[in-house]
Amino acid sequence: MSSNLFEGQLVRLSSEDPPVMAEAFARWNQNSEYFRLLDSDPAHLWSTNKFKEWLEKDLDSALPGNLLFSIRTLEKDTLIGFVAFDGINWADRDSYVAIGIGEQDFWGKGFGTDAMRLMLRYAFTELNLHRVSLNVYSYNLRGIHSYEKCGFKHEGRIREFVLRDGQRSDMLHMGILRDDWDKLELK
Amino acid sequence: MDITNSLYEGRLVRLGPIDHEQDPPLVARWTRDALFRSVLGGVARPLSAEAVRRQLQKVEKQMEETKNLFHFTIRARADNRLVGLARIFWIDFHNGTGVLNLGVGDPSDRRRGYGSDALNLLLRFAFDELNLHRLSVWPTADNLPFIKMVGKAGFEEEARRREASFHDGSYWDVLHLGLLRSQWEQSL
Numbered sequence: 001m002s003s004n005l006f007e008g009q010l011v012r013l014s015s016e017d018p019p020v021m022a023e024a025f026a027r028w029n030q031n032s033e034y035f036r037l038l039d040s041d042p043a044h045l046w047s048t049n050k051f052k053e054w055l056e057k058d059l060d061s062a063l064p065g066n067l068l069f070s071i072r073t074l075e076k077d078t079l080i081g082f083v084a085f086d087g088i089n090w091a092d093r094d095s096y097v098a099i100g101i102g103e104q105d106f107w108g109k110g111f112g113t114d115a116m117r118l119m120l121r122y123a124f125t126e127l128n129l130h131r132v133s134l135n136v137y138s139y140n141l142r143g144i145h146s147y148e149k150c151g152f153k154h155e156g157r158i159r160e161f162v163l164r165d166g167q168r169s170d171m172l173h174m175g176i177l178r179d180d181w182d183k184l185e186l187k
Numbered sequence: 188m189d190i191t192n193s194l195y196e197g198r199l200v201r202l203g204p205i206d207h208e209q210d211p212p213l214v215a216r217w218t219r220d221a222l223f224r225s226v227l228g229g230v231a232r233p234l235s236a237e238a239v240r241r242q243l244q245k246v247e248k249q250m251e252e253t254k255n256l257f258h259f260t261i262r263a264r265a266d267n268r269l270v271g272l273a274r275i276f277w278i279d280f281h282n283g284t285g286v287l288n289l290g291v292g293d294p295s296d297r298r299r300g301y302g303s304d305a306l307n308l309l310l311r312f313a314f315d316e317l318n319l320h321r322l323s324v325w326p327t328a329d330n331l332p333f334i335k336m337v338g339k340a341g342f343e344e345e346a347r348r349r350e351a352s353f354h355d356g357s358y359w360d361v362l363h364l365g366l367l368r369s370q371w372e373q374s375l
Contacts, residue, residue: 040279040282041279041281042281091230091353092351092352092353093353094351094352130350130353130358131348131349131350131351133348133351153349155346155347155348155349156344156345156346156347156348156363157345157346158323158345158346158363158365159321159345159365159367160320160321160367161282161284161321162282163281163282163283163320168320173346173348173363175348175349175351177349177350
């Protein structure tokens with residue numbers, strides 16, 4: 001890994017002006033498979049304007065409880081997804097992390113894993129968090145495999161949490177402690 | 188179906204609405220005990236009656252606007268005295284899930300069956316009125332009386348988020364226990 005906190009092997013973490021990110025979010029959400037991997041809310045088609053409104057509101061919030069990054073490839077600087085600390089709990093030094101690769105051509109090729117590794121380094125060396133948490137639905141096998149590679153450990157399974165196409169799926173809890181991450185870095 | 192069977196009347200307690208005049212001073216007194224953090228959520232701190240009054244007003248406003256929160260006061264049936272607070276929150280009607288929390292405020296009112304009695308009412312409310320498919324509770328691992336109480340009601344440990352809470356000088360695991368509607372029906 002580069003010594004630049006925001007640069008990995010394949011991607012860099014960046015930030016976009018609201019119109020750029022809003023256009024991308026609105027476009028990615030039209031892929032219902034992408035949305036259903038990401039969220040347990042009903043799939044919803046929001047406009048570019050609505051995303052822009054939300055992103056602009058975030059620009060004005062003083063204390064960051066959420067930190068959103070865009071993911072751009074190092075090779076061609078293509079905007080392919082986002083990753084975010086979604087509700088940082090400063091008192092417990094824990095945060096949930098969310099990631100989505102909106103450009104389907106970049107699925108299953110290590111781009112998300114690279115971005116998540118950057119997020120973990122940022123969490124433990126810059127935000128000084130004690131742990132990072134995530135939830136993933138049991139049908140998101142690609143996601144689960146990527147998180148395992150990053151060092152997340154399985155912490156449990158919330159039974160029958162999501163109902164889709166008439167079928168119930170579990171939601172998994174995964175987490176990585178600062179100690180777990182230190183051991184990986186020493187290897 | 189028997190609609191004459193009250194959703195709110197238990198053996199020892201009843202579930203009621205907020206009383207914005209009478210409740211705040213009492214709840215403010217409970218917040219002098221840091222243990223009450225597990226009920227209100229967030230960082231423990233003593234709150235003034237006025238701060239509690241505003242918080243309870245905010246809760247009711249949130250109930251009105253979002254529809255994914257049901258907040259209750261727990262009152263002793265004998266004298267209608269406020270003994271605790273309860274809520275079913277993060278309700279996702281689309282997937283049929285929700286999270287439950289409850290607490291008895293005054294230490295001298297604990298271990299007297301008020302909590303279990305309220306829990307039974309809340310389970311019936313969640314499954315028979317809100318029609319949820321499952322319920323979760325999220326106690327920290329040091330909250331043994333609560334874990335024992337929900338265990339008796341059929342909740343099973345589903346996840347253990349390691350060291351996800353820091354309080355009283357150490358990290359504690361956060362447990363996620365769950366109860367499915369089918370399990371609740373069998374337990375009746």
